[in-house]
Amino acid sequence: MNKVLIVYWSMTGNTEAMANALAEGCTEAGNEVTCVNVSESPSLDGYDAYLFGCSSMGDDALDEAEFNPWFTSIEADLKDKKVALFGSYGWGDGQWMRDWVIRTKEAGANLYQEGLIVNESPSDDDLATCKAYAKAFIA
Numbered sequence: 001m002n003k004v005l006i007v008y009w010s011m012t013g014n015t016e017a018m019a020n021a022l023a024e025g026c027t028e029a030g031n032e033v034t035c036v037n038v039s040e041s042p043s044l045d046g047y048d049a050y051l052f053g054c055s056s057m058g059d060d061a062l063d064e065a066e067f068n069p070w071f072t073s074i075e076a077d078l079k080d081k082k083v084a085l086f087g088s089y090g091w092g093d094g095q096w097m098r099d100w101v102i103r104t105k106e107a108g109a110n111l112y113q114e115g116l117i118v119n120e121s122p123s124d125d126d127l128a129t130c131k132a133y134a135k136a137f138i139a
C-alpha cells in the first residue's frame with residue numbers, strides 16, 4: 001500500500017472532478033489517499049506518490065493566485081518523487097500542461113507520462129480514464 005497525496009486547484013469544479021476520480025482509482029487499487037485543495041497548503045512529507053492538478057488559466061498557465069505560488073514553494077522538493085499531473089482546459093491546445101511537464105521534469109521528479117488533460121467538464125468516459133490512469137500510475 002502506498003500513501004498518495006492529490007493536490008488540486010479548480011475554478012469551476014472540472015479539475016476537482018478529475019481529482020476525485022483519480023482518488024477513487026488510487027483507493028480502489030488499495031492505497032491510502034489524501035485529496036486536498038491547494039488552499040490547504042499541503043506539505044509533501046510522508047507520501048509515496050503525488051498527483052497535482054490545475055486547470056489552464058490566464059494565458060495557458062497555472063493559476064497564478066494560489067496554485068503556482070504553492071507549486072513554486074514545493075518545486076525544489078520534487079527531486080526523485082513519483083509524480084503525475086492532470087487538469088482541465090478550454091479553448092487552448094494544452095500548452096499549459098506541456099510547459100508544466102517540462103518544469104516538473106526539470107525539477108527532477110520521476111514524472112509519469114506527460115500529464116492527463118480533459119477538455120472542460122469531464123464526461124463519464126473521461127472520469128473512467130482518470131480512474132484507470134490513477135491505477136496505472138500507482139501500480
Ligand SMILES: Cc1cc2nc3c(=O)[nH]c(=O)nc-3n(C[C@H](O)[C@H](O)[C@H](O)COP(=O)(O)O)c2cc1C
Pocket residue numbers: 009010011012013014015016054055056057058059060061088089090091092093094119120121
Ligand atoms: C479566467 C479564465 C481563464 C482561462 N484561460 C484559459 C486558457 O488560457 N487556456 C485554456 O485552454 N482554457 C482557459 N480557460 C478555460 C478553463 O481552463 C476551463 O474552463 C477548465 O475546464 C476549467 O477547469 P476548472 O473548473 O478545474 O478550473 C480559462 C477559464 C477562465 C475562467
